[in-house]
Amino acid sequence: MTDVGPVPPNSAQPVPASYLTLRGIRKSFGRECVLDGLNLDVSEGEYLVVLGPSGCGKSTLLQIIAGLVRPDSGDVKLASRSLDRVSPKDRDVSILFQDDRLYPHWNLRKNLELACDRSPVKKHQSGDPVLELAQRLNIGGLLQRRPDEISGGQLRRAALAKALLRQPAVCLLDEPFAAIDTMMREDLISLLADFPRERGGGCSQTSVVHVTHDGEEAMRLADRIVVLGGGRVLQSGTPDDIYRKPQSLDVAKAIGTPPANMIAGNQVRAMLADRYDQLVQALPGCHDSSTFIVRPEHIRLALQTDVSDRDGDICDGQWRLAATVLSSRFVAGRWLASISVDADRELVLTVSSPLEIGPAGRHVIAHVSLADIVCVPG
Structure with missing residues (x-):
């Protein structure tokens, strides 16, 4: 000093x-x-x-x-x-x-x-x-x-x-x-x-x-x-x-530990297809060149229990993504997991949850509140 x-x-x-x-x-x-x-x-x-x-x-x-x-x-x-x-x-x-x-x-x-x-x-x-x-x-x-x-x-x-x-x-x-x-x-x-x-x-x-x-x-x-x-x-x-x-x-x-998930707008369009406009309407200012920011702690996982579970549903203010757990581990009181989105296997998201996520290979539905999604210029 x-x-x-x-x-x-x-x-x-x-x-x-x-x-x-x-x-x-x-x-x-x-x-x-x-x-x-x-x-x-x-x-x-x-x-x-x-x-x-x-x-x-x-x-x-x-x-x-x-x-x-x-x-x-x-x-x-x-x-x-x-x-x-x-x-x-x-x-x-x-x-x-x-x-x-x-x-x-x-x-x-x-x-x-x-x-x-x-x-x-x-x-x-x-x-x-x-x-x-x-x-x-x-x-x-x-x-x-x-x-x-x-x-x-x-x-x-x-x-x-x-x-x-x-x-x-x-x-x-x-x-x-x-x-x-x-x-x-x-x-x-x-x-x-x-x-x-x-x-x-x-x-x-x-x-x-x-x-x-x-x-x-x-x-x-x-x-x-x-x-x-x-x-x-x-x-x-x-x-x-x-x-x-x-x-x-x-x-x-x-800001953020673990770091935020970043999804390119064109990836989102490809996954959602005809439901993409519904998502964009709920997130003013978003378009194909935007990047969608999703914090790991804002993703909630649930088991896929019904064959009618659809990937990419937009319902009740939630974006639902069918995914598969790649790995999970317990760190500092929370479970950290990597999940691969079924509609785009190259898209891997990080999830931080207080609840045990389960072993690799488990099929889950990732729920993200639209209110927690932020769009920034690509």
Whole structure:
């Protein structure tokens, strides 16, 4: 973690509002365009998660906000003040890098106390905030050790503590759960979800910009999710909006474990034949070039018990598909299965169910509520 500086000491007043605005941010490295005219707004006290695959510009975005990388064009403002000529040390911003950065010759306590000393709200803190947070992160007994005397996961927790103790106007987190084991990851998610962002003393609330490629992590922490792709914002919205109303294939792929099923519109037409128009009428905006998004958890399976079961029926707001179970396994309290659609054997769907699905070879009917189907441009 690198602390990029407190509010300048000669500032008479604290920053009145910690909202962050980025306009027209462009950045290229050689011939590779990483950010392409990106626009972004972060509200005061908001927990914003920027979601996207590796290489989509997430880390570069944080470094531009922190002033560690200069954009080729565009402007960054904090509380309506342009940061174009403000050095990193004078921005009220802290950043947790993917590779942890603590002073190697100091013990953990001294590293963490430095963050408190540089906090613009230090005078409003009481007790021993270093010890309190260290205990919450399960590193309270390690404060006298140097960074090279603890494990990678412990070092990651110490670096996260430093970013939080700084209590900046904007806290930037770059993949904060890297090198963290599963149990501690759960504790850290709870910590960040509940961590108070009030700074006291008339200061604005801390805004958090957290970047990750993990859709589940984003869903659990974000007030709002921004999905990046091609150097631009593909979609911005609440976790519920991003999950239920993706506007593109890339957004649909970014959220959900296991990933969403994606069925090409022409496949759907071929399976349904004369019943295709009935489905399209129930899903405005869908056509042959659309892709139909069906979440694994939205598929309900039932046994084929009647020879009159028809594949592709549209009835009572349900799309029914005759299928055959290819495999099923029990994972984390749910049954995950792959099923092959009888009308198109090349179409294999993933199903996530709390109920046992049964062995390979079982013939089933997959029920999908039309209300759970989303169509996006192909």
